[in-house]
Amino acid sequence: MAMKEARVDPVKVPGSFVRLQGAYPGLRAAEQRVADFILAHPDELIYLTVTELAERTNTSESTVVRLCQKIGYKGYQEFKIVLARDLVEPATEIYAAIEPGDDLATVKSKVFQANAQALRDTIEVLEDEQLQRAVNALASANRIEIYGVGGSGPLALDAYHKFLKVGLQAIALSDGDLMAMSSSLLSPGDVALGISHTGASRDVTDALGRAKANGATTIGITHRHTSPITKVSEIQLFTAAKQTAFRSDASSSRIAQLTIIDTLYVGVAHAHHDRALAMIERTREATASKRY
Incomplete structure (x- = not known):
């Protein structure tokens, strides 16, 4: 069943809605009916009790509460409080489609707004527990392999560059055959990190699957x-960028993915503060002669 469009100001994407939309595909049918009502009638919802909402959606009170808990709230009352706050906050303009007549200043504004919105949305759906698991796995890994093809290839290299600076034994791969061979050699204690905006890259997915089968910890962005x-991802890190212009490029999502990689890098460095600082200084000194 397709998710219904929310009847809210299209230039406003508050946190509670981002969480609800991000969780929607994984909800049960009854929970989706509640979500559909919330997205379509947010102004009306704040005046409804949990019993009234259950009656309006032909569900139960427990279904309503379970939905609220799935998207990160203690219960229905906390969700209503956050929803009410989101509805009265000043609208945040998001990136509309770039039109043929737009001048460069307008294009600049739309692109920057889209990237900023992608970060605001992603911080709402990026689960702290999953992020902590990823940091722990990376910080203790014997070996880290990072997979990305196409537009995700440079992101894999960025992750490799950052992890290298703090002394992690990492490698980035973007060739399907090399990913297949290398992932077949991983074992328990190793980590495989796959990056794919669509999540449908066969090379990346197959490599993660092979790594998981061999006992390695797998992380998907x-x-x-x-x-x-x-x-095939034991640990799942999600972005929430909304594409409205050049959709196939997934440009805003790339910014969110890079920021997740930055967070993983800083998280690992923070976990081993003194060692990380020493590694960063050593790598900086190693390249000092290459700068003017």
């Missing part, structure tokens, strides 16, 4: 909760 990569 993706946009889609129901994509193939999630089936």
